[in-house]
Amino acid sequence: METPGYRQAALGSVTRAVHAGLLLTVLMALVLLAGRVSAQPEVCVNDALDQKLCLASPAERVVSLSPGATELLFSAGAGDRVVAVSAWSDYPPQAEAFPQVGDSNRLDLETIVALSPDLVVAWIDGNSRAQLEKLSAIGINVFWLAPRRFEEIAQAVEQLALLTGQPEVGRQRAANFREGLSELQTEYAAAPPIRVFFQIWDQPLMTVNREELISKAITLCGGVNVFADLPRLVPRISAEAVVVANPEAIVTSGEDSSDLSGLARWQQFPELAAVKSNNLFIEPPSLLARPTFRMLDGTRHLCETLERARATL
Structure with a gap:
């Protein structure tokens, strides 16, 4: 016959078992958490x-x-x-x-x-x-x-x-x-080469060599940077050097694509292929100024510009 004392003892045993089980569960969780924390690599x-x-x-x-x-x-x-x-x-x-x-x-x-x-x-x-x-x-x-x-x-x-x-x-x-760059490369892989002078600054006259990303954008678009071989990343050049290089397109950057005042000096050299073909262009400065993801949009825009230039040659 079950007595109250027996029931109390049994209940105590169950309680202790539950507490022991909970404690074991908590300890295991802590061990696993510590393992994950210690295993987290630098x-x-x-x-x-x-x-x-x-x-x-x-x-x-x-x-x-x-x-x-x-x-x-x-x-x-x-x-x-x-x-x-x-x-x-x-x-x-x-x-x-x-x-x-x-x-x-x-x-x-x-x-x-x-x-x-x-x-x-x-x-x-x-x-x-x-x-x-x-x-x-x-x-x-x-x-x-x-x-x-x-x-x-x-x-x-x-x-x-x-x-x-x-x-x-x-x-x-x-x-x-x-992926965007790969698509552009495929699109312009067979584009006829066109000689390009990219004018970074007007006074003093400055451009880019082959190591600058703008030059790499020109190349991706099928263009040929006429000053690619200069030793400095952003070299100073003379107007005479541009005349000798005889680019078929002259490009600079500016906020207003219709404002060609920054390229006005080249009208003094009507013998330049770019001037003869009216291939003087302004690119959006924010898209090519920094080596960031916006270079993709800037390169796409430049490729379209050089396509317009090819159509005049």
Whole structure:
């Protein structure tokens, strides 16, 4: 016959068993969680200086030190992690709302340090290595960019996405960029060559050599950069050199495609093939100025411009 004491003892045994089971479950969950945390690998990438940067966890506070880096960070899906930018960071439009920490001439290192960033993205052609070494010396992670090829733009976005914790976003957007370029390459692979002078600046007169991305865009469109072999990335040239090169199209950039005042000097040289054919063109500056995903739209526009030039020859 079951007694009250027996029922109480049995109930106590069941209670202890339940508590033991719950405790075991909790302990197992903690062990599994600890295993996952300890097994989480560092995120490591090599930057444009071939320096290996490793982060124990994705960056959550990012400072961009160039307009191009700002664009690439947004393309990588990391716009919500940006806490400050450099001057002239105007794309996408929301980038203009961030506090600025200087420009290519001078960075406000104190402000950068006060922001406690876990990642600073710098640009080789625009930022001072001496200044950035001061940040590295106090333990701030600096990642350097310098895209010189279309593929390096895609890789930069993938790297920034990895460093900020959304690698799949970076992979997908980089794949779309590569696909767009591949389509352009296929479309213009058989285009007749056309000699092109791209005027970067009027006073002093400046152009680009083969290493600059604008030159690579010209090549993709079937054009031939008449100053491709010059040693400097953005060399100064003379008007006489342009006359000797005799380009069939002269292109520059400007906000107003109908304002050819920046190319007016070439009307003094009616013997130029480009002038004879009225092949003087203005390209949208925002699409070719920076090595970012917008280069795809800029290259597409340039290809269409060179097609118009071919039609006159």
